[in-house]
Amino acid sequence: MHPAPSIILFTVCSGLGYGLAVMLGLGLLDPAALATKLAHVLALALIGGGLLSSTLHLGNPQRAWRAFSQWRSSWLSREGVMAVATFVPLTLAAALALFADRFWLPLALVGAAMAVTTVYCTAMIYASLRTVEAWATPLTPACYVAFSLAGGALLATLFAALGGGAPRGPGLAALLLLAVAWVLKRAWKRRQSALASASTPATATGLGAIGTVRLLERPHMTENYLTREMGFKVARKHAAKLWRIALGLGLLVPAAGLAVLLAAPQGTPATVAAALACLGFVAGLLVERWLFFAEARHAVMNYY
Amino acid sequence: MTSLPSLPTPKKLGLVIDLDVCVGCHACVVSCKEWNTGGYGAALSDQQPYGADVSGAWLNRIHTFEVVPQGGEIVGEAGDARIVHFPKSCLHCEDAPCVTVCPTGASYKRAADGIVLVDEDKCIGCGLCAWACPYGAREMDVAAGVMKKCTLCIDRIYNETFEEVDRVPACVRTCPANARHFGNFADPASDVSRMVEARGGIDLMPEQGTRPVNKYLPPRPRQPLAGMAALPLAENTEGARGFFAWLDGMLDRI
Numbered sequence: 001m002h003p004a005p006s007i008i009l010f011t012v013c014s015g016l017g018y019g020l021a022v023m024l025g026l027g028l029l030d031p032a033a034l035a036t037k038l039a040h041v042l043a044l045a046l047i048g049g050g051l052l053s054s055t056l057h058l059g060n061p062q063r064a065w066r067a068f069s070q071w072r073s074s075w076l077s078r079e080g081v082m083a084v085a086t087f088v089p090l091t092l093a094a095a096l097a098l099f100a101d102r103f104w105l106p107l108a109l110v111g112a113a114m115a116v117t118t119v120y121c122t123a124m125i126y127a128s129l130r131t132v133e134a135w136a137t138p139l140t141p142a143c144y145v146a147f148s149l150a151g152g153a154l155l156a157t158l159f160a161a162l163g164g165g166a167p168r169g170p171g172l173a174a175l176l177l178l179a180v181a182w183v184l185k186r187a188w189k190r191r192q193s194a195l196a197s198a199s200t201p202a203t204a205t206g207l208g209a210i211g212t213v214r215l216l217e218r219p220h221m222t223e224n225y226l227t228r229e230m231g232f233k234v235a236r237k238h239a240a241k242l243w244r245i246a247l248g249l250g251l252l253v254p255a256a257g258l259a260v261l262l263a264a265p266q267g268t269p270a271t272v273a274a275a276l277a278c279l280g281f282v283a284g285l286l287v288e289r290w291l292f293f294a295e296a297r298h299a300v301m302n303y304y
Numbered sequence: 305m306t307s308l309p310s311l312p313t314p315k316k317l318g319l320v321i322d323l324d325v326c327v328g329c330h331a332c333v334v335s336c337k338e339w340n341t342g343g344y345g346a347a348l349s350d351q352q353p354y355g356a357d358v359s360g361a362w363l364n365r366i367h368t369f370e371v372v373p374q375g376g377e378i379v380g381e382a383g384d385a386r387i388v389h390f391p392k393s394c395l396h397c398e399d400a401p402c403v404t405v406c407p408t409g410a411s412y413k414r415a416a417d418g419i420v421l422v423d424e425d426k427c428i429g430c431g432l433c434a435w436a437c438p439y440g441a442r443e444m445d446v447a448a449g450v451m452k453k454c455t456l457c458i459d460r461i462y463n464e465t466f467e468e469v470d471r472v473p474a475c476v477r478t479c480p481a482n483a484r485h486f487g488n489f490a491d492p493a494s495d496v497s498r499m500v501e502a503r504g505g506i507d508l509m510p511e512q513g514t515r516p517v518n519k520y521l522p523p524r525p526r527q528p529l530a531g532m533a534a535l536p537l538a539e540n541t542e543g544a545r546g547f548f549a550w551l552d553g554m555l556d557r558i
Contacts, residue, residue, distance in 0.1 A: 014342070020414070055429070057430070058426065058428050058429050058430055058445075058449070059429020059430075059431075059444060059445075059449020059450055059451075060427065060428050060429050060449045060450065061428065061525075062430045063408065063426065063427075065408075066408035066409065066426055066428060067407035067408050067428060067430070068407075068410060069407075069409050070406060070407050070408060070409050072305045072306075072307060072501050073306045073307045073403075073404040073405075073406075074306055074404065074405050074407045074432075075405070075408055076407040076430065076432055077407035079407075080407060100483065106558065119373075125386055125405075128405070128437055129401075129405075129436055130436075130438070130512055130513065131401070131435065131437065131438045131512065133437060179385070196373075198511045199438065199509050199511060199512060201369070203508075203509050203510070204438075204508060204509050204521055205352070205369055205388070205390055206506040206507070206508055206522060207323075207369060207371050207388055207510070209374035209522065209525075210371045210373060210386075210522070210523065211371045211372045211374060211385075212369050212371065212372045213369050213370075214369065214370045214371075214372070215367065215368075215369055215370075215389060216368045216369055216370040217367070217368035218365050218367065219362075219367050219392075220362075220364035220365070221360075222357055222358050222359055223359060224365075225359075225361065225434070225443040225444050225446070226362075226434070226440045226443060229431065229434060229435075230435070230445075232433075242460065248361070256307055265504070283439070295487060298435070298438075298551065299438035299509065299512065300438060300439065300440035301436070303310070303390075303392065303439075303440055304367075
């Protein structure tokens with residue numbers, strides 16, 4: 001599948017934003033601290049920026065409002081509805097922290113639950129496609145939610161180190177969530193590697209009963225929308241290398257940073273370590289998300 | 305509304321494509337593009353039509369496959385491998401995944417005749433329906449930013465200003481080999497239903513659970529080359545009668 005930068009940016013940014021919103025909703029940071037107020041603003045900015053980025057790949061973005069109508073059947077529509085609805089509790093919670101230094105648990109919990117649900121809906125857009133077998137598993141939403149929470153916990157650790165509270169709690173949570181996320185991702189990856197595709201050129205043409213089916217001529221000599229959108233192949237060559245890069249940046253760097261922070265939770269080194277952990281995680285996640293799209297094989301390519 | 309019709313549609317309009325007959329001339333491809341670029345919805349645009357990297361939206365494309373039977377070999381024109389031309393357009397699935405994923409309600413399946421259509425005024429061009437379709441039946445029109453697909457030529461099949469014979473999709477009307485047939489699959493007595501029955505019409509990628517309406521008739525079995533007469537046809541005079549039998553005998557004797 002074509003790894004559209006707008007979609008990669010959207011899933012990474014909004015995932016981090018919602019993750020951070022969950023951590024804020026769980027009350028991990030001191031609502032009176034300046035860092036916490038900044039964290040609220042950053043969470044909303046990441047979510048809003050991500051959503052805006054997601055409209056960039058649309059052919060007619062001016063009609064995007066129509067996407068709120070089909071929540072009964074479409075995960076994309078559900079995601080849109082949830083994203084907008086989630087802004088209500090998150091903005092209210094942010095306003096409470098910003099202007100009244102307050103944290104109101106019921107509102108915060110509702111916001112956190114809705115944030116997780118939105119990330120789940122985003123992932124289900126992909127997991128609901130039978131045409132892309134690598135995505136069509138409950139592990140896909142599990143990974144998306146876990147990465148979102150891990151990223152949120154890492155950001156919360158950074159804001160705690162910047163003065164939002166004691167960094168040890170968020171740091172431990174981040175370490176745990178990071179491990180969970182990558183364990184899930186590894187299971188997802190194993191499933192993907194072991195996949196024996198149910199759809200083949202034989203089933204796609206129905207000619208398998210006669211013999212071995214091989215494409216002789218494409219319909220047209222040049223590329224078309226389908227081959228550009230669904231036939232992306234560059235990544236497979238470097239998939240193993242990119243996976244190791246994703247692991248290094250997204251797991252080892254943050255884990256090392258968190259270890260430093262947990263050993264000495266106060267002072268500049270702790271803050272720098274937390275910042276590096278966040279940066280590494282975001283970079284690793286971008287690579288992971290790029291691979292998620294670029295490596296996925298679509299059933300239509302059985303015709304090409 | 306992007307939910308699928310809850311009951312089986314009273315009419316199930318679709319195509320039968322005969323893989324035994326298709327000669328791969330691409331006439332249906334061109335005819336489809338010509339008709340639909342001026343018909344329902346936005347024109348089917350091309351990008352760089354006269355440049356090096358030509359590209360555009362097509363609703364019907366022909367792929368060509370080579371099929372080698374078990375133990376068969378590929379030896380030029382005399383081998384066992386066979387060529388199958390494979391026209392592919394929207395299959396108007398009963399369980400159309402492209403419809404249910406649509407976030408705006410632009411994509412829908414008509415309750416009356418089962419035709420899957422896109423309301424282009426509602427389409428935001430997100431492309432998710434093309435991702436959901438295993439057959440590659442949907443292509444984005446890059447110029448208009450909306451999704452295009454086969455409409456079964458709804459502006460022909462119900463057009464009463466046309467002669468009866470022309471009230472079929474453009475691809476069917478134009479096929480010089482008669483490899484494409486249009487009809488109602490809900491009626492067991494229709495031509496298309498009987499063809500599917502007689503020839504064992506098949507679904508493409510049944511494992512995707514889409515329950516396509518369009519059916520493909522597999523190529524008829526071929527006689528293996530090994531079983532053919534040893535003498536090339538031109539040298540075999542068996543069964544000649546009259547003057548030619550006499551001439552054959554005389555020439556043998558000389």
